Amino acid sequence: MAAPGSDIEHGYPHLDMVRAAITALYRRLSRDTVDTFGLSVAPGDVAFSEQDDLHLGVQRVARVLVQHMRLPDARMIVSFREMRHAGNVELAAGPEYFIELNSRFKSHRRDIGAALAHEVTHVYLHRLDLAFPGTRDNEILTDTTAAYLGTGWLLLDAYRQDAVTSQKLGYLTPEEFGYVLAKRARLLGEDPAPWFTSPQAYEAYAKGLELALRDERQPPLAAAGWTGRRRYARDRRSAQSGRPSPTGGDYVFEGGPPFSVSFPCPTCRQRIRLPVRGRLRARCGLCRTVLECDT
Secondary structure (H helix, E strand, O other): OOOOOOOOOOOOOOHHHHHHHHHHHHHHHOHHHHHOOOOOOOHHHHOOOOOOOHHHHHHHHHHHHHHHOOOOOOEEEEEEEOOOOOEEEEOOOOOEEEEEEEHHHHOOHHHHHHHHHHHHHHHHHHHHOOOOOOHHHHHHHHHHHHHHOOOOHHHHHOOEEOOOOEEOOOOOOHHHHHHHHHHHHHHHOOOOHHHOOOHHHHHHHHHHHHHHHHHOOOOOEOOOOHHHHHHHHHHHHHHHOOOOOOOOOOOEEEOOOOOEEEEEOOOOOOEEEEEOOOEEEEEOOOOOOEEEEEO
């Protein structure tokens, strides 16, 4: 897991990989399993005060996260040492997993839950046998999974910045964490905003929410705005006449029969293919989201 640092990247440089991670999660888990994670880990369950015994408190928080991630037979043995990264986990067959946390967390206890959330998610993905090739992409998958399944709000809340110091945990940017948390909130109706103790985390979540809402308003979805609908109609006419046309959207027209359009599901990003024939209702075959479309 990435260590805290002063150079905090912003924006959406990993957005394609984040979206690919959401799709991979649905393919591996199914919508029914995702729904079982409908409640995020509660703030009070992972709170860690300065008065708590360090090692007993760490084990308590680790146990909460293990239970949330449905790892009943996984025992986490947590220790501290000086290291460059925020944390590390030894992935083996289990049932015991050894987690090391950066020694700085001994005096920054409020962020121990965030660090453990990332490492426990590594164990969860290891048990699922779900991984992306390459360290960077696999870490993005881990952060995305943590956020989508209800523990990653802790990682975003660990993002803090002022005139002299800054901190961020994880590999996603703050806005990317906000985007994934907003996708989860839109699906499950759970708003994480009241849990943020960091004003910077709240701002990043608000920005991510804007992008998540934009996903739901892209043509050919019926909720698309006037500008998007006008561009879509122009591109559709060009495609129907056989002329190539640059597109400003994620949709792609395909010659028939029947003449069709494909576009990403706003929930799971799996591509959906529909005939071009006006207003219709479609259901995503992967996440079962029902979509109102105007093709």
